Amino acid sequence: MKAVCWQGTNKVGVETVPDPKIINPRDAIVKITSTAICGSDLHLYDGFNPTMQPGDILGHEFMGEVVDRGSAVKNVEIGDRVVVPFTISCGGCFFCQRDLWSLCDNSNPNAWMAEKLMGHSPSGLFGYSQLTGGYAGGQAEYARVPFADVGLFKIPPELPDEQVLFFTDIFPTGYMAAENCHIQPGDTVAIWGCGPVGQFAIRSAFLLGAERVIAIDRVPERLAMAKAGKAEVLNYEEVEVGEALKEMTGGIGPDSVIDAVGMEAHGMGLAGIYDKVKQAVRLETDRPHVLRQAIVACRKGGTVSVPGVYTGFVDKMPMGAFMNKGLTMKTGQTHVHKYLPKLLEYVQRGEIDPAFVITHHLPLEQAPHAYEIFKHKQDNCIKVVLKPGQAAE
Amino acid sequence: MNQSIKVQKTVTINRAPQELYRCWRNFENLPQFTKHLKSVKVYNDHRSHWITSGVVDRSIEWDADIVEDRENELIRWATVEGGDVSHSGLIEFRPTPNDRGTVVRAVLEYDSPAGAIGDTIAKLFGEAPEQQLGDDLSRFKMLMEAGEIATTEGQPHGAQ
Structure with missing residues (x-):
């Protein structure tokens, strides 16, 4: 099959690789119909993650059709x-059973790497470096999905790919960020970062009852x-954000603040973790600035919600x-499985059409061209x- | 010089002690989730034969007896006298008071003579032995909680 492979810093290529096959009884194989590039893929592209290996298949936002399933997968059909x-996520551990799916204990075969850095390992992720399991990703024609009996979400035929593709990550990520704000009637939410996650956080904040959103x-x-x-x-190149937010909220400050930028200092590694992180932090000096600014801007007693990815030290x-x-700070990788039924209802009721965010x-x-225009924000790419x-054209 | 290794590790598994005990009590299940055991053959209710997957071409074998067996609570085993390796192990299952399953504690000891076998044992278990035991217990947990062990071996990959 064709797959988008990481080949080194700022280099991806579409390579011909073997088709995936069932390895474990709970696996399924999906023939991919649509797959997206995430902002977080850019940090792999940029070479910030020392646990990437040349040939790693990228991509964690994908959907398609089940073409094969392991012996233990009964709830989806070919x-x-x-x-x-x-x-x-495995569905059977303490965390999965409490709807904390991104904290699954059993899906990262390389948990020891994450434990070295963070004490405990979060769940495995598709196409996102050895640190989160080294799973082949979904920017490909086919993908193997482990724990498919809990890791596949069936989609009604009347909804086109474009309306449901972002259930994989950015819609639930934006939604969880807004939910973490515990929005009360009349609340103002300030959101740093208007990339795809920020865009979904804006719309989710309104769905959850925010009076005002400042982006x-x-x-x-x-x-x-x-x-x-x-x-x-607010354009932060034109105004002093902290002052502007105070003025816009009668001096009180936003009731909650969302950092949808993150630091993305993927500077962990097998050796020299700390140095790598320090190096990455130096490269990204303006990024923790968002978190600092958000904390200072937030009203007293408010909530700081952090969907933006941090992996190292601030x-x-x-x-x-x-x-x-x-x-109060609320954060975490997204508990995608938890949110999908609810988000599907929003879409079916016509309260949101997630396709709005697609520009290309x-x-x-x-894919190589797509990474370039996305990275450099060319051609109005969002x-x-x-x-x-x-x-290909 | 004799080389002695003793490690202990604890993990909480979201399953009842009975289920975990049953799996572990049949030592033939152990190679499914332990990195360095190639096979275990159970001879009878107390004696078994263990084969490690060695470093280089050398594998190490021994006979072990169950020396203490408390159903659903604890299994203790030790190598039979006279073998190349002196090894003992303990696995303990305690239900958590807060409905989180079972606290599983493993203690392994290796005592091996000087020479080639001792060196092999040291190579097998001597490098980050707690990490190894922890990883083995993590895989045991995967098997019991998820029904299988998460892996990427055999998945496609581009040019390295």
Whole structure:
């Protein structure tokens, strides 16, 4: 099959690799009809993760059709149309049973790496480095899905791929970020980062009853998309964000703040973890700035929600502000499995059409070009959907 | 010089002690989730024969007896006198008070003579022995909680 492989820093290629096959009884094989590039893929692309290996198949936002299943998978049939959560979860451990799917104990074969860095390992992830299991990803024609009996979500035939593809990651990620804010009637939510997750956080905050959403970015087309989602927008290159937020909220500050940027310092490794992280942090000096700014801007007693990915260490955390203002922080990789039934209902009721975020449809073969325009925000690129099997132009 | 290794590790498994005990009590199940055991043959209710998957071409074998067996609670075993390796092990199952399953504690000891076999044992178990035991217990947990052991071996990969 064709698959998008990581070949080194800033280099991906569409390679011909063997088709995946069933390895464990709970596996299924999905023939992929749509697959997306996530902002977090860019940090692998950028070479920030030392546990990437050349030839690793990328991609964790994919859907398609079941074409094979292991002996223990009874609840999906060959031919079923499914989306695949980016988190791999067993369904049987303490965490899965408490709806904390992204904290699954049993899906990361390389848990020891994560334990070295974080004390405990989160769940395995598709196409996201050895640290999270080394699973082959879904920017490909086919993918093997472990624990398919709990890891596939069937989609009604009337909904096109574009409306359900983002159930895999960015819609539930934005939604969980907003839910973590415990939004009360009348609340104002401020969101840093108007990439795809930020866009879904904006719309989710309104779905959950926010009165106002203030979105912060600098890229004009992203701010325009936020505005279309009824957010008020701030361009951080034009205004001092902290002051502006205070002015806009009568001096109180937003009731909750969302960091949808993250630091993405994937600087963990088998050796020299700390140095790698320090190196990555130096490269990303402006990124923890968002978290600091959000904490200082948040109203007293408010909530800081962090869907943005952090993997290493953060310098100069304003712990004094955080403590003295009595803030609460909620974060984590997304418990995708938990949210899918609810999000499907929103879409079926027409309360949101997740396709709004798509700016580009391209054949899988054009993945290298897609990574470039997404990384450099060329051609107004916000979200790329890749279509396997579609002829290159 | 004799080489002695003793390691202990604890893991909580979201299953009843009975189920975990039953799996472990049949030592022939152990190679499914332990890295260094190639096979175990159970001779009778107390004696079994263990074969390690060695480093290089050398595998090490021994006979072990169950020396203490408390149903659903604890199994203790030790090598039979006169073998190349002196090894003993303990696995203990305690139900958690808060409905989280079972706390499983394993203790392994290896005492091997000087020379080639001792060196092999040291190579097998001597490097980060707690990590090895912890990984074995994690795989046991996967098998019991998820019904299989998560793996990527055999999946497709691009040019390395």
